[in-house]
Amino acid sequence: AQTVTQSQPEMSVQEAETVTLSCTYDTSENNYYLFWYKQPPSRQMILVIRQEAYKQQNATENRFSVNFQKAAKSFSLKISDSQLGDTAMYFCAFIGPLNQGGKLIFGQGTELSVKP
Amino acid sequence: EPEVTQTPSHQVTQMGQEVILRCVPISNHLYFYWYRQILGQKVEFLVSFYNNEISEKSEIFDDQFSVERPDGSNFTLKIRSTKLEDSAMYFCASPGLGTDTQYFGPGTRLTVL
Numbered sequence: 382a383q384t385v386t387q388s389q390p391e392m393s394v395q396e397a398e399t400v401t402l403s404c405t406y407d408t409s410e411n412n413y414y415l416f417w418y419k420q421p422p423s424r425q426m427i428l429v430i431r432q433e434a435y436k437q438q439n440a441t442e443n444r445f446s447v448n449f450q451k452a453a454k455s456f457s458l459k460i461s462d463s464q465l466g467d468t469a470m471y472f473c474a475f476i477g478p479l480n481q482g483g484k485l486i487f488g489q490g491t492e493l494s495v496k497p
Numbered sequence: 498e499p500e501v502t503q504t505p506s507h508q509v510t511q512m513g514q515e516v517i518l519r520c521v522p523i524s525n526h527l528y529f530y531w532y533r534q535i536l537g538q539k540v541e542f543l544v545s546f547y548n549n550e551i552s553e554k555s556e557i558f559d560d561q562f563s564v565e566r567p568d569g570s571n572f573t574l575k576i577r578s579t580k581l582e583d584s585a586m587y588f589c590a591s592p593g594l595g596t597d598t599q600y601f602g603p604g605t606r607l608t609v610l
Contacts, residue, residue, distance in 0.1 A: 414597050424586055426540070426601035472540060476597055483528060483592070484542040484553060485599055 383408045385475050387488035394463045395496055401448075402458045402491045404473030410434075413477050415449065415456045416485070420470040429471070432456065463495045499523045499593045503602035511610055513578050518605045520572040520589030529572050530590040530599060531564065533557065540588065546572065579609045 384407045394400035406415070417429040432440045432449050439447050444464075448457045460467055473488040502521045510516050522529050531543040545552040546564050561577045576583055586606050590599040 416598070418601075423603075424534075424606070425603050426588060426590075428598060428600065431598055474540075476599070483597055483599075484530060484545055485532070485540070485590070486542070487540040489539045 383410070383475055383477065383486050385473055385486050385488040387473055387491050389491045390489070391492045391494070393494040393496055394460075396463055396465060398463055399459060399461045400463055400493065402460075402471050402473075402493065404456045404458070404488055406454050406456065406473070406475050406488075408454070408475065408477070410477050413475060415447075416474045416476070417445070417447070417458045418472045418474060418487075419467075420472060420490070421468070426472075430458070460493075465495050465497060467493065468495045469493060499591070499600050501589055501591050501600050501602035503587075503589050503605050505605060506603065507606045507608070509608045509610065510579055512581055516576050516579055516607060518574045518576075518587050518589075518607070520574070520591075520602055521570060522572055522589060522591035522602075523593060523600065526591055526593075528552070528592055529566075531574050532588045532590060532601075534586045534588065534604075535582075536585070543574070543587075576607075579607075581609050583607060584609045 386405045413434045415432045419427045419429050430442045444461045446459045470490045472490045474485045504519045527548050529546045532540050534540045544554040544558045563575045565573050586604045588604045589602040
């Protein structure tokens with residue numbers, strides 16, 4: 382069974398600084414996708430970034446980038462130039478091939494606080 | 498980002514009552530998902546629905562839960578006899594066209610008293 386682990390329940394960072402959130406996962410699949418979702422106090426689930434396992438290049442989306450280490454089954458999120466609006470819960474998630482149902486498996490979340 | 502809508506945003510009900518949560522997923526897609534998030538906990542998979550049938554369900558999705566697509570666009574989650582422990586946020590999700598990326602609706606906050 383696939384599992385996703387986020388070992389940092391809470392983190393804080395000063396505004397404009399860089400922070401890295403950790404995520405590890407376990408799977409026997411070779412083709413899969415990894416995601417980071419942001420959940421602000423409104424509790425909406427907002428996609429931050431995605432990574433296809435077959436791509437060696439790390440995904441980037443503006444200030445957000447990932448460090449994807451397939452052999453180590455590690456998928457960390459780096460937030461550069463942190464902003465107050467980045468304060469939220471961040472969930473790492475895994476999805477297997479769509480022909481296997483494609484359900485998302487989430488980690489426990491990391492609560493990030495950006496301090497002015 | 499593709500839009501998924503859910504109604505109501507907040508539902509308060511008495512224990513033992515039936516509730517129906519509604520979702521309008523991204524159009525022209527065959528896969529839909531329901532997830533649940535108890536306050537302070539992680540998001541958990543409930544059920545996936547493909548081509549008008551349940552594709553997969555979790556242990557949480559017991560006989561008191563059911564899903565339907567009554568009119569070809571709306572997608573409903575029914576809880577027949579609510580329990581206190583059903584209090585949670587319920588999210589509907591739908592993949593974007595041609596992608597495995599799931600986009601979430603804003604959620605329905607269910608409170609069972």
